[in-house]
Amino acid sequence: MREAVRVAPSILAADHARLGDEIRAVAKAGADLIHVDVMDGHFVKNLTLGPPVIKSLRKTTKVPFDVHLMIERPEESVAAYVDAGADRLTIQAEATAHLHRALAQIRELGAKPGVAINPATPLSSIVHVLHLVDLVLVMTVNPGFGGQTFIAEVMPKLRALKALAARRHLGFDLEVDGGIDSKTAAVAAAHGANVLVAGSAIFSQKSYGPIVKALRQRAAQARLVPAPLTDALV
Ligand code: DX5
Ligand code: ZN
Numbered sequence: 001m002r003e004a005v006r007v008a009p010s011i012l013a014a015d016h017a018r019l020g021d022e023i024r025a026v027a028k029a030g031a032d033l034i035h036v037d038v039m040d041g042h043f044v045k046n047l048t049l050g051p052p053v054i055k056s057l058r059k060t061t062k063v064p065f066d067v068h069l070m071i072e073r074p075e076e077s078v079a080a081y082v083d084a085g086a087d088r089l090t091i092q093a094e095a096t097a098h099l100h101r102a103l104a105q106i107r108e109l110g111a112k113p114g115v116a117i118n119p120a121t122p123l124s125s126i127v128h129v130l131h132l133v134d135l136v137l138v139m140t141v142n143p144g145f146g147g148q149t150f151i152a153e154v155m156p157k158l159r160a161l162k163a164l165a166a167r168r169h170l171g172f173d174l175e176v177d178g179g180i181d182s183k184t185a186a187v188a189a190a191h192g193a194n195v196l197v198a199g200s201a202i203f204s205q206k207s208y209g210p211i212v213k214a215l216r217q218r219a220a221q222a223r224l225v226p227a228p229l230t231d232a233l234v
């Protein structure tokens with residue numbers, strides 16, 4: 001059976017004065033996950049929200065929260081984010097010297113661990129933690145802001161991760177984040193992505209249902225003609 005592609009609207013692009021309503025609206029539009037970007041003003045320049053806001057927002061829907069920490073030393077606060085209601089908790093490989101420990105910690109706390117890598121970060125920095133994660137988030141923009149242009153040069157990393165997963169019998173999700181619209185969703189899906197994060201492409205629309213559906217459909221079609229597997233550790 002063909003694997004479904006999931007869509008995770010990033011609330012970074014939502015109207016922050018009405019975050020609860022916006023989450024309910026994308027949930028109604030068929031969102032599979034709610035992507036929450038946490039930025040600390042250090043790892044990235046931007047500053048967003050933290051555990052108390054996530055805890056309040058978590059009550060607005062049953063759709064799982066996919067929390068993406070763009071913060072320095074995430075190991076110091078993963079417990080607070082799991083406690084706030086993160087179902088999937090992703091940390092940036094570049095943000096900690098203790099990646100292995102932090103990912104194990106997230107699992108012990110009861111959430112699904114994820115590891116994210118920036119466009120310039122090679123896969124060699126995460127090959128030794130792939131057995132610990134439920135998802136690998138391949139950044140398709142430099143993190144910090146919504147509305148940036150998709151960086152297609154990172155696509156070989158998706159194919160290489162797919163090859164590694166097959167060889168090592170691992171079952172993590174391959175998530176892409178940044179510059180995803182219905183065109184780039186197809187490119188990422190053809191390279192193996194099965195979870196699409198999209199902020200401005202969704203929240204710039206008047207109605208969210210059609211775009212969520214379009215992203216999922218374009219990606220599902222693209223997965224029928226996959227790009228060739230690459231074995232390189234790029
Ligand atoms: C970027 C964030 C993304 C961002 C994506 O640092 O991690 O989740 O919200 O926004 P768009 O889809 O507008 O590129
Ligand atoms: Zn994100």
